[in-house]
Amino acid sequence: MKRKFLIILAAVLVGGILLAACQVQIGGSGQPTVTATSPVTPTSSSGFRPETVLGIAGDPHLSFPGIPWVRLGYPTCGSGPVNGRVGQMLKSTIQGYHSQGVHVMLTYCQSRDSLFDTNRLNDAALGGADAVQCGNEQMKQSTATTYVTPENFARFFDLCQSAMHAVRPGIPIILGAMDPLVVPVDNAKLANQVHYLDAMQSAMNSSVHPGGNWDWHSQILGLIDSWHNGYPSAAINNLYQLFTYWAQQLHVDMQSGNLGKHLWVIEGTGCVNSCGIDASNAREVAISHILTLITDVLTTMKYRVP
Numbered sequence: 001m002k003r004k005f006l007i008i009l010a011a012v013l014v015g016g017i018l019l020a021a022c023q024v025q026i027g028g029s030g031q032p033t034v035t036a037t038s039p040v041t042p043t044s045s046s047g048f049r050p051e052t053v054l055g056i057a058g059d060p061h062l063s064f065p066g067i068p069w070v071r072l073g074y075p076t077c078g079s080g081p082v083n084g085r086v087g088q089m090l091k092s093t094i095q096g097y098h099s100q101g102v103h104v105m106l107t108y109c110q111s112r113d114s115l116f117d118t119n120r121l122n123d124a125a126l127g128g129a130d131a132v133q134c135g136n137e138q139m140k141q142s143t144a145t146t147y148v149t150p151e152n153f154a155r156f157f158d159l160c161q162s163a164m165h166a167v168r169p170g171i172p173i174i175l176g177a178m179d180p181l182v183v184p185v186d187n188a189k190l191a192n193q194v195h196y197l198d199a200m201q202s203a204m205n206s207s208v209h210p211g212g213n214w215d216w217h218s219q220i221l222g223l224i225d226s227w228h229n230g231y232p233s234a235a236i237n238n239l240y241q242l243f244t245y246w247a248q249q250l251h252v253d254m255q256s257g258n259l260g261k262h263l264w265v266i267e268g269t270g271c272v273n274s275c276g277i278d279a280s281n282a283r284e285v286a287i288s289h290i291l292t293l294i295t296d297v298l299t300t301m302k303y304r305v306p
Contacts, residue, residue: 050172060093068102071105072129074124086123087125094129106133107132107266108124133174135153136266139192139193150203151200158204161173172220175222225238228291230295231287243299250262260305265296265305265306268293
């Protein structure tokens with residue numbers, strides 16, 4: 001019985017590892033493995049349903065049958081040199097996914113040296129992604145991320161959104177991604193994220209588009225969650241707590257199914273260090289990550305959030 005349990009656990013763990021695979025960066029060679037699947041129609045604003053967006057980080061060298069969306073990263077996200085243009089390669093890769101029946105969300109990370117480089121933005125737009133995340137963890141001040149002031153991010157987001165919509169009008173544009181926080185321990189930091197968005201809104205309407213009426217509440221916010229949701233009990237669900245918090249800020253009824261029009265879970269992962277999980281216990285790490293994956297999927301599906 002114990003052996004059977006371990007075999008099942010190993011199989012599930014392998015599946016979990018695949019589903020949580022690191023996001024691929026466009027810049028190398030290779031096309032996605034093509035399988036016999038009906039091609040998809042590229043996403044447009046007409047008839048788009050957020051609850052249908054369920055995906056994983058993509059890999060052009062692997063095929064994920066039955067997964068409707070994948071996330072790819074432009075080279076500004078750290079895959080390598082970004083001196084050359086990769087738009088045509090990106091377009092070919094995305095078309096390969098479309099031929100498999102898979103939609104693509106592209107992440108365009110802000111760069112420290114050329115935040116407002118429209119050549120790169122236009123190049124990324126040529127890929128023809130079905131949704132684009134403009135910026136990533138822009139509020140976080142650390143050595144691993146590129147912090148951007150609200151004023152500069154307002155200008156960057158406006159340029160990014162304009163470039164993407166010039167090629168694919170109406171596709172979802174996600175406003176960066178808020179770094180992972182835990183409710184209620186990080187409530188003060190959550191409030192700071194709201195203040196950041198307020199400051200960005202002010203800059204958008206005073207300097208980017210003077211006299212405008214841009215409102216972050218009507219945008220799509222990117223959300224990152226990293227916690228042991230579902231472990232050691234089903235009562236542990238930080239993603240649900242974050243949904244509750246942002247639904248209040250966005251003035252959206254969570255039960256209405258409209259939260260997905262304003263919020264996308266860009267990353268949902270388990271945690272290991274400094275979160276109560278014994279990192280030296282492989283069994284505990286594996287089980288907590290598997291339960292987190294299951295809990296996150298069920299939570300996003302229940303509230304119709306991509």
